Amino acid sequence: MTSNLQRGSTTPEGSDGGRSRFATLTFERDVAAPLSVLWQAWTAPAARAVWAAPTPSVTVEFLEADTRVGGREVSLCKVEGRPDIRCECGWLELQPAMRSVNYEVVSSGGVPQSAALVTADFSGSDERSRLVVTVQLSSLAKDMQAGYRQGFGAGLDNLQGAAERTMVLQRVIRAPRSVVWGAWMNPEALPQWWGPDGFSCRTKRIDLRSGGEWVFDMIGPDGTVYPNHHRYGEVRPEVGFGYALLWGENGPKHADAWASFEDQDGATKVTLGMVFSTAAEFREAKGFGAVELGLQTLGKLERFVTSR
Incomplete structure (x- = not known):
């Protein structure tokens, strides 16, 4: 990993009793890999399975993985002693090596916890590339901002490392x-x-x-x-x-x-x-x-x- 860049900023868009329901989170990574490789690491289901788990204590099981516009990805995040977290991702836009847009719904025990619109913008060259991910988050059952900051930050660190060893x-x-x-x-x-x-x-x-x-x-x-x-x-x-x-x-x-x-x-x-x-x-x-x-x-x- 060439940098430990973990910039995650949050812009609250509303509050309820001191708890923000809506927020825009931005994450940026500079990656020592060609732009075409970063795009594949971001979109290919086999690659996503490599970096999806934010920490070694989390196991991610993919139930569906269809990276096409209109396709969806469904996974379960498993931590011993805790209920499984279900994540459904639906692909809305895929412009190779330029931009992807997807929705994401996180639920636990059948109860939706959050909904988000995730936009990933790509730029770079044959040597280095840059990824900017914007998450427009709506917390439903509870405040999910801290979890998203930690989970997305760790996942994108994993992505950065995976892309830099991808051919x-x-x-x-x-x-x-x-x-x-x-x-x-x-x-x-x-x-x-x-x-x-x-x-x-x-x-x-x-x-x-x-x-x-x-x-x-x-x-x-x-x-x-x-x-x-x-x-x-x-x-x-x-x-x-x-x-x-x-x-x-x-x-x-x-x-x-x-x-x-x-x-x-x-x-x-x-x-x-x-x-x-x-x-x-x-x-x-x-x-x-x-x-x-x-x-x-x-x-x-x-x-x-x-x-x-």
Whole structure:
């Protein structure tokens, strides 16, 4: 994390017996990551799951995650010994790398605690980026200002750290989305093209459904064997999926990853993202050429689908 910038200002807009019901909160972060990467860290469900919990004592369980205009995200915040907190987020506007707007309703025991309109504005370059989040908060059952200041502040600190160890690869593939999706999520096709140039895959078992896994070895051009284990989360057909990357079967996790697929003038824009478990693993991956090798993998995917 390059800065510990935690500016959270509050402007009360009304009061009731000394308790403000309405407030506007502003949070700002400067992030040592490209603007495109910060946007993915903010919007991709797999990335949001990495940074959503404000503290280690809080567990966040995602019940729904659909980051599209009109889509919603539903999660439960769990703390041992306390009732679960339900958060529903609905996406109202998504302008890639520029702005997002969503509503957010927080409830406990079926009773709404607050409602908010959250606007996130993005700016920056290929090296650094800036995020300004404005929360227009209405406290319902009780005063939620202090909780929002603490929760949003800690969450955005986590986001900042996650974005700075996130790698995003993109390629526009000259094939319809259904064809690209089919090549990726077909257990017979995936091992044929996965991996950088000169690499091959040897599968132990493969199940590409939600909750499934792929246990395999990647074999380098010199014969070196690299054990891999992918564990799949939610799979949304022709939209995307999230998965965990493990060092070998049931080994330690080294990244939370996702792939998304978008139509683009008859072609398909593929985004492959990875939030590495530590900053050291991110630096090591960049150092051995993970960006170039990942782009080679997407190039092999394009050759696979266009040669058929």
